[in-house]
Amino acid sequence: MTVMHHHHGATERAAQLAEAEQRCAAAGESLTPLRRRVLDLLLDQHGPAKAYDLLPLLNDEKTAKPPTIYRALDFLVRMGLAHRIESLNAFVACDVGACARSTIFLICEKCGAAEEFDAGHALVDLAEAASKDGFAIRRTMIEASGLCSACQRAA
Ligand SMILES: [Zn+2]
Ligand SMILES: [Zn+2]
Numbered sequence: 683m684t685v686m687h688h689h690h691g692a693t694e695r696a697a698q699l700a701e702a703e704q705r706c707a708a709a710g711e712s713l714t715p716l717r718r719r720v721l722d723l724l725l726d727q728h729g730p731a732k733a734y735d736l737l738p739l740l741n742d743e744k745t746a747k748p749p750t751i752y753r754a755l756d757f758l759v760r761m762g763l764a765h766r767i768e769s770l771n772a773f774v775a776c777d778v779g780a781c782a783r784s785t786i787f788l789i790c791e792k793c794g795a796a797e798e799f800d801a802g803h804a805l806v807d808l809a810e811a812a813s814k815d816g817f818a819i820r821r822t823m824i825e826a827s828g829l830c831s832a833c834q835r836a837a
Contacts, residue, residue: 695722695725698725698779699713699718699721699722701779702718702721702761702763702779702780703718705761705762705763705779705780706761709761711757711761716740716750716754717754717757717758719740720736720740720751720754720755720758721758721763721764721775723736723739723740724736724758724764724773724774724775725775727774727775729774729794729795729796730767730770730772730773730774730794730796731772731773731774732770732771732772732773733748733751733752733755733773734748736751736755736773737751755773758773758775759773761780762776762780762781762782762783763775763776763779763780764776765781765785765787765798765823766823767787767789767796767825768823768825769789769825769827770789770794770796772796774787774796774798776798777797777798778798778800783820783821783822784805784819784821784822784823785798785799785805785822785823785824786798786799786800786801786804786805786822786823786824786825786826787799787823787824787825787826788826788828788830789825789826789827789828790827790828790829790830790833791827791828791829792829792830792833793830793832793833795830795832797830799826801824805822805824808822809822
């Protein structure tokens, strides 16, 4: 598993969490201590994490039962602070803080690395093409699979 996320300092992490808190508040929601802790854990991960991988890390919290963590993860996804990668059945913190609705992931079939990809206008173009066809896209989550550059070099 390669390291996808840069190592952030404690100050930067505090700023990220504070921003997440504001985002939730703006949406009339609350980043509860548990939700905040789950987001913090996701930000610690070097790639997509399954709920069951996160559970032991929350062991200090008596409330950390599977439904609790799933609810916290669902909340983070709903807020755009995290994404659920269906093909891996895993969760990853949003690379840019928060995506309103739509994003693209490039997933390596060999090492499992998942990179949140800025595809420029691709998603806008898709939405425009769909609207010409009479469809209003509300959310797009593209999971593209293939080989990352490191695995291509190793091949
Ligand atoms: Zn994102
Ligand atoms: Zn790879």
